[in-house]
Every structure is written in structure tokens, then in C-alpha cells.
Amino acid sequence: MQQMRFSDRKDFLRTRKILLISAASLLLVLSILLYIVLGKTRGVYYELTEFVMGTRVRVYVAGDKMPSKILAQMAIEEFRRLDQKYDPYRPGSILYKINHSSTWTEVDEETLGLIKAAIGFAKSTEGAFDPALGRIIRLWGFDEFSSKNASELHVPSDYEIERELKRSGYDKIVIDSKNSRVYMKDGAWIDLGGMVKGYALERAYKKIKAVDKNATGFIDAGGDIRIIGPKFGTSCWTIGIKNPRGEGIVDMIYLKEGAVATSGDYERYFIIDGVRYHHIMDPKTGKPARGVWSVTVVAKDAVTADVLSTAGFVLGKDYRFVLLKFPELGGQVFMVLDGGKTVKSEGFSSFEKEK
Ligand code: ADP
Ligand code: MG
Numbered sequence: 001m002q003q004m005r006f007s008d009r010k011d012f013l014r015t016r017k018i019l020l021i022s023a024a025s026l027l028l029v030l031s032i033l034l035y036i037v038l039g040k041t042r043g044v045y046y047e048l049t050e051f052v053m054g055t056r057v058r059v060y061v062a063g064d065k066m067p068s069k070i071l072a073q074m075a076i077e078e079f080r081r082l083d084q085k086y087d088p089y090r091p092g093s094i095l096y097k098i099n100h101s102s103t104w105t106e107v108d109e110e111t112l113g114l115i116k117a118a119i120g121f122a123k124s125t126e127g128a129f130d131p132a133l134g135r136i137i138r139l140w141g142f143d144e145f146s147s148k149n150a151s152e153l154h155v156p157s158d159y160e161i162e163r164e165l166k167r168s169g170y171d172k173i174v175i176d177s178k179n180s181r182v183y184m185k186d187g188a189w190i191d192l193g194g195m196v197k198g199y200a201l202e203r204a205y206k207k208i209k210a211v212d213k214n215a216t217g218f219i220d221a222g223g224d225i226r227i228i229g230p231k232f233g234t235s236c237w238t239i240g241i242k243n244p245r246g247e248g249i250v251d252m253i254y255l256k257e258g259a260v261a262t263s264g265d266y267e268r269y270f271i272i273d274g275v276r277y278h279h280i281m282d283p284k285t286g287k288p289a290r291g292v293w294s295v296t297v298v299a300k301d302a303v304t305a306d307v308l309s310t311a312g313f314v315l316g317k318d319y320r321f322v323l324l325k326f327p328e329l330g331g332q333v334f335m336v337l338d339g340g341k342t343v344k345s346e347g348f349s350s351f352e353k354e355k
Helices: 002-041 068-086 094-099 109-124 134-140 158-165 196-211 302-314 316-329 346-351
Strands: 046-052 055-062 173-176 181-184 216-221 224-229 237-242 249-255 259-264 269-272 275-278 292-299 331-337 342-344
Touching: 046 068, 055 068, 055 196, 068 094, 068 196, 068 216, 094 181, 109 173, 109 181, 109 302, 134 158, 196 216, 196 224, 196 259, 196 302, 224 237, 224 302, 237 259, 237 292, 249 292, 249 331, 249 346, 259 302, 292 302, 292 316, 302 316, 302 331, 316 331, 316 342, 316 346, 331 346, 342 346
Parallel strands: none
Antiparallel strands: 046 055, 055 216, 173 181, 216 224, 224 259, 237 249, 259 292, 269 275, 292 331, 331 342
């Protein structure tokens, strides 16, 4: 009897051993398969294009640690989040809430930081960049331009412009940092349209880098571009500057890092009696800024590039000032002036050759 029991036990041990070995082999095969599949998605560029924030956002990314597809989706998600949060004309956004309140509105840390940064840029660009032109932008119909038929828009009267100018300007933004709240004087409206794309680019870039610091590629939000990292880890990305009046490009730049943004009068505009009315407003006149067709700015980050391209456009008539002053603010500039002549800041040339 005892012997029988002994052999039973031996059988049991043998079966267990076989089972364990099979399980281990299966695990090994699965790991190898997973490694091959993940390995294949690494280093290969994944492209994802979505329409968000009123523009076409294209993410072109290759992960090193993470699958590229996940990185691209993270970037688009960030754009969606910020679009909902900072579209001033969308009921439910925090800016809508601030703009439609006759008293203080409590804001979160991100919003407070963004508004403070916007005021800082308004000051450093001598008011050319003005984050409180919402009333003027709405008056001209550029608040929901993409969904509106451009032919339905009209030129407001001088009386209307005067009236809305009185309810505009960044000096109307009152901030209470201690209690994290904001108040708009005289019924003025915040509109961060001149920097939110840059901010979304910067945030999306940082999110990607936080999970995969060796990721490379770029994010293109309607021509404003944030480089994630050099092409295949070593080479420059080649970016064309669009001809603002016609086909093709007017210049070519090469970037391995940083960002580039262009503000122009050729994407959101309407024409009446041969005059072009576009969406970048001169805060002094309450009318579309004149003197330049497009302004391109290369900077270390996408917020600076976006803000300075808008401000540079407003200051277009005074282009010599822009070319001298903007490099001090962190942007190298390329401008297509009214008539087609191109000018650039001294440091811009370094981006015109491949390094
Ligand atoms: P785009 O968004 O077409 O790339 P910009 O970056 O130049 O162009 O931003 C234009 C947007 O900025 C406008 O749609 C409006 O919301 C806002 N804006 C217009 N004029 C000004 C200005 N002088 N300062 C700051 N923002 C402005
Ligand atoms: Mg801009």
C-alpha cells in the first residue's frame, strides 16, 4: 500500500513538472511575440489627422518606449480638452463663463497661468497681441468663421466698431491671484485664439515627452508646428512657408527642435468690393491689421511662436521694429509684406540651411 502511494506521488510530481514547463514555454513564446509586435511599432512613424480646434491637426510621431499610435492619440486628446476649455464662444468653456459673468469667476491653476501669460505677452508686444478682443472678433463674425458662410459677413459700421472697442483691451482683465479668480471690466471678452493653438501644441508635446522622452516627429496644427524630435532621431524636418497669394512656397526652413507658426490673411477672410477683411485685428483700430500678408516665427516653444506671429502681423506696417525687437522676445521672423516683398530677421537665416 505504501509503495502504491509513493508511485502515485511520483506521477503527480512528474505531471506538475510537465505542466510547469509547458506554462513557462508558453509564456516565453508570448513574450517573444509581444516583443516583436511592439518592436515593429517602435521607430516607425505613425500619422493621425483630426479636425479639432477649428483646424486640421496632424500628428506624425515615432515612439521609442511607447507605441506611436498611443502617443498620437494622446496629442489629439489634449487638443480636444483645450478646445472645449478655451473656446470663448462655446457655452460651457471657462472663457465663456468669465465673459458672461458680471462678477468674479473662480478659475483653475492652468487658466490663471494662461491668462497671466497672455497679459505678459500683451505687455511685451506693446499691446499688439491683445487677449481681450472678443467683442471685436464677434462683431466681425470671426468667432464662428468656419461654420459661417464667408459671403454672409459684412463690414461693421464705424459706430459699431467704436462701441465694441470701448469693451475691449487687455487692461480690462482683472486678476486676483490670491483667490484665483478673474473679472472682466466693462463687459469685455477674453479671446485666446492667438495663443491657444500654440499652447495646445506645447502641452501635447510635453505629454508625449513625459511618457517617452526619445519620441521623435512633429505636430502640425494648421501650419503651426511643434517639433517632437529630429527625423529618425538625427535629421531636420523640412517645412515650407506657404505663398500667401497663390500656389507653392516662398521659403523653406529646417528644424530639429522648437516650433514655427505663421499668421496670415489668406485663410480666414472675406472680400467685399475688392478689399480683404481677415481675422487678425489691430487693437488700436478694431479693424483687420494692414501692411503684411504673412508673418512666420520660429521659436523654442510653440506658445512664443504662435503669439509672436499674431503680434508681428499686427505690427506689420512697422516691420523694421518687428525684425529688430522680436528676436529679443525669443522669435526669429520671416515676413511677406503687402505687395509680396519678403524680409527676415538676421537670425532667421540659420533655419534656412540644413544642419
Ligand atoms: P490662426 O489661428 O489662423 O493661426 P493666429 O494665430 O494669428 O491665426 O490667431 C488669430 C486669432 O487670434 C483670431 O482668430 C482671434 O481669435 C485672435 N486675435 C485676433 N486679433 C488678435 C490680436 N491682435 N491679438 C491677439 N489675438 C488676436
Ligand atoms: Mg498666432
